Amino acid sequence: MQDWLFLLLPVAAASGWFAAKNHYIQKGRGDPGQEFRQAYCRGLNYLLSEKTDKAIDTFASLLESDRETIETHIALGNLFRRRGDLERAIEIHENLIQKGVLDTEQRALAQYELGLDYLRSGLFDRAEIIFGNLIDHPGRGRAALQQLLAIFQHEKEWQKAIECTRKLARLGKLPHGESVAQFLCELAEEALAAHRNEEAFQWLEQARAEDTGCVRANLLLARMRMRDGLYEEALLALKQVEAQDPAYIQEILEPLQICYERLNKSPAELMGYLGYVYETYGLESAALALARQLRTERGNGRAIEHLQRVLEAHPSLKTLNAMTGLLLEEKNGAQREALIRLDRAIDRLCAGAVRYRCSHCGFSGNELHWRCPSCRHWVAMRPVTAGRSGSASGFQ
Template sequence: KSDYFRGLNFLLNEQPDKAIDVFIQMLEVDSDTVETHLALGNLFRRRGEVDRAIRIHQNLIARPSLDQQQRSAALLELCQDYMRAGLFDRAESLLKELLEIGHHRVSALRHLLDIYQQEKEWEEAITIARRLESQSGQDMKPVIAQFHCELAEAALGHGDTAEVENLARKALSIDRRCVRASLILGRISKAAGQYKQAIRALRRVEEQDLEFLPEVLEDLRECHEALGAPQEMVSYLRQVDGRYRGTATLLMLADLLQQHEGEAAAMDYLAEVLRERPSLRGLDRFISLQFGSAEGGVREDLAVLQGLVQRLLETRPRYKCCHCGFEGQSLHWQCPSCKYWNTVKPIHGIEGEQPRRNPQ
């Protein structure tokens, strides 16, 4: 006990290296203090002192007096030290050892899955996710579908459209609600000039998750225009707007009305709809339409008002994670903050979401 208190005294006096030496010496005498050392190493890791955590856990594992359960617990802690230090190859080796032993299977699989995601080793991630689903009972299908989409995006970068289509269809077979797979299929069909096929894939998004409708509207519009059927797009927008009730559909409807029926028709439509569904983006579009007929002081006043509206909008995020609250201007299928999949979605509200614009 005197050694134990001596170690604590070193800690209190901010001499952690000496404290570690004392605790390790105690371990040689009494293996009952293993839990204390595990907790101490965990504490150092949480404080960002990973080298010290590694030293404690490595010394634990080297002790022949540890039983199998204690050694496995130390292996798991050391694995987390290595992951924190970015030493993924060492962590992976320890996790595979734990799986062979048969201890801490679910935790080991979760950590392995984390490593393969960070390393973008999607094939390995798929294999581990399936094992995790089997071991834990957790539904991993939406995540596995995302891994297939990651492989599809990589294949797209190499110009292998056949493999892109194959992987995206696999993703849909695993998770029929995978919005990303439908977007991939729709866009490669559109790029190939298969506009009717693209429309079928893109319209599937509203059935999978209506909140992602803004992501497909511009592509749908371009497909209908390529087919010479803009009125079909207008009909579709009016039909889906009854369920969506957001800003993206009314903005695109206003664009189409302006294009095919003139500014007056677009202004009348926006004026009517904005009374019921006010939004800053809708107001911004309405002001732009007013410029066409405004003169003198009225035009100057509209310019000031629009400048204020646009300043408000330019600082507003377009997407938000419904799990951790992360906000950003770009759509991430895996949240950069909490690392959850399928949780980042377009923001709705008084600012109003807008159709995603394709690069020119």
């Protein structure tokens, strides 16, 4: 990665040499000394001829004689890391720390960089210990906490991630939209997968208390209640989503229909709700769900009438697709053949549509991820819905 940075090594080393030289001058020694200069040149030569072990030894011996070269050594280790030579980066940073000649600030800096070396090497346990030791450091504490948070999320250690998030939240905005409620939902998902329902319920209650706008907690709660046959409670959780974030209404329509059916509720009540959602938000998915319900309850004719009105108000491919499907059930003869061709063409156009898009990096897909697989931001992937304008939007 960034190979050109390696070209800066001599510059970094030279800056150390000048710092050392000034240091000697300030101390009244007049000249940095032939021996010192020769040692630095020797170190650089080793470096340029890729004899890095010898270069490190040479620079390390200079380090013992002059503290002002320390930051140059730290930078040297960083350059090795950026170049992907993690072993050497670790060797330099570890060596610096073990020398015991660093002041508090230099030690914290070297430790932080060593933590990054470990992280890049996949040595998460070691990185966790290093960053854990830095969290109370006034200059490095926040950065160390951010690194720890990344480690805990990678390792799916959600309770530790929660502690970390609380501490970071007190220091300001979280870097990737991390939130305690999302981590509680992760814990609930784990408990649900293991059929530990009571535990899952407790996590979800905490998530809902932590963030009253947490759509995911209500969707999970509804899924859990439906699995237990508690459809009335599931319905209650589903209907809260609208007030939380209307962009996610399309996520509740299918489970909502199942709950209405299982509870033997009046189809008119469900159609009333779907009609309300469509009228309020102009949501294509609500219009299509209503068309399906009308077809079942009142026949094709009513469903077609409804879709005609939807197409006039909010034309979209999916609505057109639903319309051709209904018309196919009606038509015969030559017109039917033409209609089949039209239906297939619209099918192909619809196949390329995506359901979700990340509002942060633009990643898109057909599965709802609560953490974007591309940029790793939480709750950034939003449903792509055809709303009032008839165009795709994420209710931003």
